[in-house]
Ligand code: GDP
């Protein structure tokens with residue numbers, strides 16, 4: 075789960091990280107009031123969407139009066155901002171963040187993430203701040219510093235200073251930076267984060283280290299331990315199909331292909347996606363309805379699949395173990411009636427109550443292409459969308 079910049083800054087600030095003062099605003103008048111409340115000659119107004127690249131896309135502006143803050147907020151709010159991270163459809167700006175402006179001398183990059191290769195949390199840092207870090211990594215990998223944090227030692231000040239020196243930090247900045255890393259690591263562990271990214275981390279003209287931007291992502295499986303963070307979920311920023319799937323406790327991941335797949339069990343889902351690709355088509359999603367799905371859940375899954383207009387064919391591949399094939403068939407029939415099925419539907423099922431399941435489908439009046447096995451199912455659905 076991702077959160078907004080101002081929320082990430084609030085969390086990091088609570089753990090002692092240096093962040094500028096600021097206030098979120100949902101209306102232009104609130105933005106003007108926020109400018110006045112800061113009581114500074116200059117402020118920065120920033121669009122709050124779950125995507126970076128706002129600066130280049132015109133979503134960040136330095137303002138010098140409450141009126142200017144109001145005007146820029148009015149221009150942003152309700153508008154769609156397209157950045158290199160949003161995709162061409164962009165994101166609607168529903169809130170801005172008004173924060174005190176900083177005088178920037180240097181922009182650095184600082185991140186912390188679960189590093190699967192190292193099996194630890196790693197610090198990623200670079201002197202090339204304020205830029206697209208993926209691009210820096212691709213073009214000038216030598217400018218990326220990666221340091222795993224040994225969980226038994228924690229974020230030691232030795233490691234903090236080592237990274238600070240590698241970034242060319244001097245004097246008081248070195249200890250400020252090491253202390254920031256300590257706060258960041260504590261925040262990372264205690265919130266079950268999977269990523270914290272500060273881009274840019276700046277050195278101000280008066281020599282202070284400051285987090286000018288912040289992004290945090292959390293491990294969904296840890297969210298039950300953090301009701302306060304779970305509250306920050308913003309459904310406007312999520313794929314509506316994934317939000318709907320989460321309501322029914324379905325494991326659903328949206329992909330770019332055109333074959334909708336409904337499967338029970340993550341392993342079988344992966345195998346189904348593989349075999350669809352093997353026969354030359356692309357899966358539109360990963361969807362695991364789980365072991366003990368009831369009719370309602372199956373129907374919801376089917377509706378979610380078909381809500382994706384790119385889906386040109388559906389492949390249902392079920393192995394009835396705990397899941398019974400008649401329950402599945404009932405769910406499919408109900409959902410197909412609700413949605414007025416227009417694309418070819420291929421069903422392969424095997425296992426518990428398979429005969430009853432086949433009978434329900436056969437008597438439903440819905441056009442179902444029955445498949446003998448997985449390969450047959452994948453072949454038939456690929457042929458059906460080409461026909
Ligand atoms: P992003 O483009 O979505 O990653 O948004 P950022 O928060 O990183 O802002 C983009 C850029 O705006 C930064 O790299 C800075 O160069 C600039 N910026 C943001 N806040 C300030 C500020 O207070 N002072 C100055 N001088 N520049 C700022």
Ligand code: MN
Pocket residue numbers: 126127204273274287
């Ligand atoms: Mn940024």
